[in-house]
Amino acid sequence: MRYLSTRGEPAALAFDDVLLAGLARDGGLYVPETWPQFSAAEWRALRGKQYHEIAFAVLKPYVGGAIPDADLARLTREAYANFTHKAVAPLKQLDANLWTLELFHGPTLAFKDYALQLVGKLFDYVLGKRGQRITIVGATSGDTGPAGIAAVAGSQHIDIVVLHPNGRTSPVQRRQMTTVLDPNVHNVALEGNFDDCQDLVKALFGDLEFRDRYRLSAINSINWARIAGQIVYYVHAALALGAPDRAVSFCVPTGNFGNVLAADAARRMGLPIERLVVATNRNDIVARTILTGTMALESVAPTITPSMDIQVSSNFERLVFELAGRDGRATSAMMTEFRQSGKLAFPQGMKGALADGFDAGAASEGETLNTIAKMRLTTGEIVDPHTAVAIHVAQRAKSDAPIVVASTAHPAKFPDAVEKATGIRPALPDFLADLFEREERVDILPNDAATLKKYVAAHAKAQ
């Protein structure tokens, strides 16, 4: 298996190169050259298998020989060994036709663990073979940072520098980062907001000399390996509900479009998915784009679902590439137009394909809180606000098939919203019960690229 850039660069890299590179050199995102196809018999053969066995089967064609099978099997087994639920990603039935797919049984209680625990192992494996070191630099508004740190803490081959906006993440999220004291983990509380953090990270990646010198690498969902790792739980869930002999639908709380893109990838691989429903909060650019065929930028409003407070969903480019018939030049022109004008009207054919492939809806703050309260009353379940957004949207979606909501975070990660809705403050699981007693280590830096570069230079061992 080789990988291409969505902007047309005919790089044709292998999986391990794509893993380390993150973003393509022409500014595009890597996508597989072709979509692996599974027959009904091949899906059926995976029924009843353990999560890590399904992970191996799904990832094997994407890895495409870049890692020997025996090693890939070991890495997938190790990646999910410390998850706190034996099923790793269990399904829970909430209503006659409604399920949640719980993706919060990893070490940092959000779905990002499911891909990142594996990506951390893949990084270590490939770097160990090559005798290389890298420096991961990333910005987080709350969930990616903890999951990324948990995935690489203690690695002999990786330094990780994570920027979060000082004072603007939840105390649980901050402590999930700052209490990790391994010497390769470097937390920066930036005097600025999340956009400032992202701009500084972009500035470092934009300085090619600096980027090459410290071998900068990324762990956000522009990295293809993350998308590949997320395909697994859609397959696991669909098989449990009767696929390939019965179709299922999924409804996914969406920000950067990485999670729902993995469901789309599963569908392209032949998994029978009836409807894919994109759920957003009031930062609803993706939902509007699907419903109207025009992508139009607005400003970001803060909500009780902060992991979806986003306007430019970087992974949407991977879908644009497919809708454009995998034409890199056309994709590049459209993305450039969108960046320059903040608006992009898709041509009729693409508009139709978008509407055929996806449904979409948004939930207000009030609707989100109501849904948490209603779920508590009708099912006894306490769901996190991101999950509640998707439940609200799923309950209004048309689907004959069972509809599965991706439950992307544990309610204890967002205790204020849950308490407001239910009067109950959800407790952290036992293994995090002492989180607020643990020692913190963090460096507060001004919003300045030169200072950050000095900081990275002082801490990165890759040079």
Ligand SMILES: *Cc1c(COP(=O)(O)O)cnc(C)c1O
């Ligand atoms: C990251 C995140 C999302 C959004 O996922 P995308 O892949 O960015 O669309 C939704 N919910 C939670 C809890 C998250 O952490």
